[in-house]
Amino acid sequence: MLLLSENIRYLRGQLGYSQQRVADDLIITRGRYGKYEDNVAEPPIEILLKISRYYNVSIDLLVSVDLKKYPLKDILELPDNRILLPVKVDNRGENKIEIIPHKASMGYLNGYADPEYIESLQTISLPFLTFGKYRAFPADGGSMPPHQDSSYIIGKYLEQLTDLKVGKTYVFITRSEGITYKRLSGVFDEALEVCPDNSCFKPYNIPLWDIFEIWEYACSIATKEFSKDDLQLDSVAIMRMLRELKNEVKELKEKTR
Known part of the structure; x- marks a missing residue:
């Protein structure tokens, strides 16, 4: 959970909040919250959900992505449960x-x-x-x-x-x-x-x-x-069609029962 501790410390710092303020908002003690930031303790799921909602960042991102590598604005605008997609660009800014x-x-x-x-x-x-x-x-x-x-x-x-x-x-x-x-x-x-x-x-x-x-x-x-054997696709297509036809016939039989 090292990424989690680093991420919540980073997010708190970006907002300019003290540990005491975050702890008060989460309704836990400052000492308990400090242990999460120091990676001394792992938050239970109910506290992890609170932290996720507090910072408006999904749990997936909190525990699996180094948020310092991305602009905070982009992170906060991501839809729920999205994972950031790193991309490589050339010197003209085009995706490779x-x-x-x-x-x-x-x-x-x-x-x-x-x-x-x-x-x-x-x-x-x-x-x-x-x-x-x-x-x-x-x-x-x-x-x-x-x-x-x-x-x-x-x-x-x-x-x-x-x-x-x-x-x-x-x-x-x-x-x-x-x-x-x-x-x-x-x-x-x-x-x-x-x-x-x-x-x-x-x-x-x-x-x-x-x-x-x-x-x-x-x-x-x-x-x-x-x-030539690789290109004998007709048999593959026919078998697929027969399988689909078999499933359709089965569904029709079930509807007529």
Whole structure:
């Protein structure tokens, strides 16, 4: 919880408040609040919620992002439960497309909110991708043909869950799986249902609390030449259609019972 202690000390300093004033507003003792700033004690969830509301900064940001690296005005204007998205720009101020390497893809979970990590990544520029923030992720070729394991999926950062569209493909950054590229097949109150295009894999749910980021498919880059077998897509499409037809027939049968 070191980030939390540093963040609340920083936020208090930016507001020009004393520890006593903050403690009085939170209805706790100054000594107790001081222990949170000194990282001597961790606040229980009810106090953490109070601190989050007091500074108008989400708990996610308080415990996972070094707030000193961002303008306070930008932090306070973020919608609830948003994570700051570090981006890399060139000397003309244009966003670059960061490349998440295959061998170090799991490291993205630790560095996705760290500007220094993002700054260390190699980048490419694709002028036909505009109006958004893009990032290149290694493909999971086994479950999403025709994309091979050596390919990259370039995704556009999704600002809100309401922008999700069933039937489209997305790169999901999650606690449990890391980076996974799947097709969205359902949106529920507490989870998203995703479906690999490879019929050997079954659809499954990703809880909303498990998701860090979502990137909508924009384009892909293949680093190896396709073989004829790779391009036999008709069978894959037919199997997908048959599966969808089977589900529709099942739903009709259930409605007529």
